[in-house]
Amino acid sequence: MKIKELFAQKEPVFSFEFFPPKTDKAAEKLMETVAELKGALSPGYVSVTYGAGGSTRERTLECVRRIHTELGLTAMAHLTCVGHTAVELTEIVRELVDAGVENVLALRGDPPQGETRFSAVDGGFANASQLVEHLRGEFDLCLGGACYPERHPEAISLESDVRWLKHKVEQGVDFLVTQLFFDNADYFAFVDRIRAAGIDVPVIPGIMPITNVAQIERFTSMCGARIPEELRVRLDPIRDDAAAVMATGIEHATLQCRALIAAGAPGLHFYTLNKSHATRSILASVKAL
């Protein structure tokens, strides 16, 4: 099923993101986790991120195919331009399409570790727009794209980020998933801004429940998301108390999700980091509304 058809149904679409397992054993464990989430929460779709290189990339594709074929769930593969030529990207997507997968999240990708600037390979792409344009020309796929309520860290200004986003959507993006954010005001202001610019595809809030303070600090400083002062003040004194952090993270994300759905957000996309507890707890309470 194409994910854009789910958004046309008007009910909020709940989706879960996983990263590729590193070993065969972890792959089996992940399939069990996804099967459990399927039973408990019947997600609209499940997505698997694309690794930085080598064997983890094979695992992404394998995992997406298995989620589609063995679990019968709508699946989306993330794909990045990092280190690939256009020809390679076509070959990868051909395999997915042959397996029946109909959804791809078309990303530029992060610069490799240790590098601060993204550089395209010869015969490859410099940004997600070029990947979208390429895939649109070759396949009948539903394409997702990433967007940044607090702007992309490399963007020169809010305005230029919105302009490039508009260009990307015009190349054929069917829906957008946001970078994680912790203050809904950032999401609402962003949606207003891009609607005013004429971008009219669904914009799905990306939610990451905080479960570990050091990890979220590391990740947010890399990706340019802000932890609001009130939340920081609550987390700081409990940072070494795992259970208290989990409870606070779940409480914050639950309030965020309830308010987003109440305001008419088209769905919620959970960055699960392959752990299901927080997402299950949040979604159970959102669904009970």
Ligand SMILES: NC(=O)C1=CN([C@@H]2O[C@H](COP(=O)(O)OP(=O)(O)OC[C@H]3O[C@@H](n4cnc5c(N)ncnc54)[C@H](O)[C@@H]3O)[C@@H](O)[C@H]2O)C=CC1
């Ligand atoms: N690995 C994964 O599964 C995921 C990765 N990401 C990350 O999101 C980040 C960027 O990916 P995308 O949003 O897909 O990139 P993008 O290509 O849409 O945007 C990246 C930056 O380049 C600018 N830009 C876009 N098109 C441009 C153009 N034609 N000329 C000049 N500047 C342009 C944008 O304003 C933005 O600042 C990466 O850091 C990516 O890895 C996000 C979600 C999941």
Ligand SMILES: Nc1nc(=O)c2c([nH]1)NC[C@@H]1CN(c3ccc(C(=O)N[C@@H](CCC(=O)O)C(=O)O)cc3)CN21
């Ligand atoms: N710039 C960027 N790159 C991404 O890969 C990315 C985004 N943004 N935003 C959306 C999701 C969120 N992603 C994330 C978010 C957090 C971690 C993280 O904190 N990872 C842990 C290790 C997790 C583990 O192995 O258990 C870390 O400590 O870095 C990783 C990927 C992947 N996606």
